Amino acid sequence: MTRKRIMYATVLILAIIFPFITPDPDFWVSSGGTRALWLGVTALSMSFLNRNLGLMSLGQLFFSGVAGYIVAISSVTHNVKFGTSVPLAILAGTLSGVIIGWIALKTKGVYFLMLTLAVTLGLYSFANQAQEITRGHTGINSIPSPIIFGMDFAYVKPLYYLFLGIAVVLFALCKFLEKTSFGIALKGVRDNEDRMISMGYRTMPLKMIAFVFSSFLASIAGVMGVFYVTNISPDSVGLVRSIDLLVIVVVGGATYLGGAFVGAILIAVFEAIIQDFTQYYVGATGILFIVVLMLAPQGLMGIAAQVRARRAKKTGASA
Template sequence: MTSMILPPKQPAARRFVFVAMVLACVVLSPLAVLSGYGLDVITEIMIFAIVAVSLNLILGYGGMVSFGHAAFFGLGAYATVLISTRYDVSPWLGLAGGVGTATAAAIVIGAFCVRLGGVGFFMMSLAFAQLLNSGAIKWRPLTGGSDGVGGLLRPELFGFDLSDAGPMYLFTAAGLVGVLLFMRMVIASPFGHAMVGTRESSLRMDAIGYQTRRIRLAAFAVSGAIAGLGGALYAFYNGFVSPDALSFGMSGMILLMVILGGKGSLLGPVLGAGLFLSVKNIVSTHTSHWLLIVGCIFVACVMVCPDGILGFGKRLFRSGERR
């Protein structure tokens, strides 16, 4: 486990240039190859990658099984749409409000959840997400009930109109890269190590003198903030949000993306989000049995590769080395 967390030691400057070049190629190449629709598809994948990465922080590194992560995604999306449309202010303020709302909610909800371990945490996170889901359905004057709210128009950035697929794609890519760099920093920091320590043995960390509850709460809040950013970007992308964004099913999908790609690794959730949404886009054009396929992916993932695709690949690679 630790080998995944500690960055390998290489000459820093050369490594940085190399990574930056690869990153630039990866980010820019779709712009040259793909049309508007293709870019939209990848933009959506990157938005969910951000959300999956945020869940991975508490699930993979913190060991907290949350079944309510849609709460922060949905809150971010709702707050962004509502602030931008109801108060007629710049969507940028809406985005900031979305992230802020999700962060505040994560601190409050986290304060309740991190008191409990294991199944209690799971139940509590689920209950809060359902509470918000009910709220979004019930509070019609504000949220539009089960119809949702829309009408958000994407703003301009540095003279580029984000309503075009290209600029929106680049903006989202910048967001994802930023989140990944931040996540890498967090994981390598003393705080990140304390978080992993808390996952491995909360009792020992307590005994050494760490405030495990505070560590868990901080991780939960950071995770909620990033999920809120994902939600805000989704609001930009979609212009519309409905209670589905806060639903039980949405929480499950986010969880599946993390598990599918590989929890506890930086890029696993990104891979998971990409794979899941690609399969979804391909399958749902051919058959109405989308649920069946998702269910089978879940089952296959748990039975065959519980460490996700990254873990599965690693195991294959290692067993190949040994022979």
């Protein structure tokens, strides 16, 4: 336990001093750090659901997209202040989780994956078609940066620290939830729902709360995305983006909360390096993804455990 605390503290300190120790800070703080934190929070919403309910959701970008579009449309088209639009967007994204969850939670496994993927692709096609609202394929551009207490988050470092703060709070919140009786009941549902039902638990509300919480996380990530990228278009919720997110979660380790950020850092750095050399980085991440799935399905976070298990098996066999 103390070892884990030391590790968290080290990671946090590294994250705080990162802008001062990295070479070429203007590039790496934004394209490496801030981007990884945004992607990490999005991935966290997916990992939380997978870890605690055993459900792999591709619907997270739907919630991100709903929240992101609401902020973008209200601030650019209707001049609404962020103080109003951001809470409203997060609320709307979270509440849309109730409708999607009501349907999707009746299914599991690969059905759940398909249904949530269809939800995200549905938003993509809506965003493309509904030009009067979303400006279609071009999307909504030049979204202004927020200014909080006189601090302009258009600058690289303030935005990085804002995102770091959000990520730390949300990560801690997930960890806290897992320790409560609610979190423990969730694991029970994941492992054996029928037994939980026969023990007198009403499992649907439990699953629903977990799902809506994850859509809350995804909505926050959607707002972060709008502030980081400063535009939003149908491609922000398209097929390639959905798979990109899945790559982050799986490569990092889908059954670990920290895996979301490990995967996000890896992919952000990978993309930042490779985009100078080749336009095919999406293909490269796809190949990486397939290799990880075939050889190390527990992802980077799980490799240590996998090696340990294999070694134990080997010594067990030779003894």
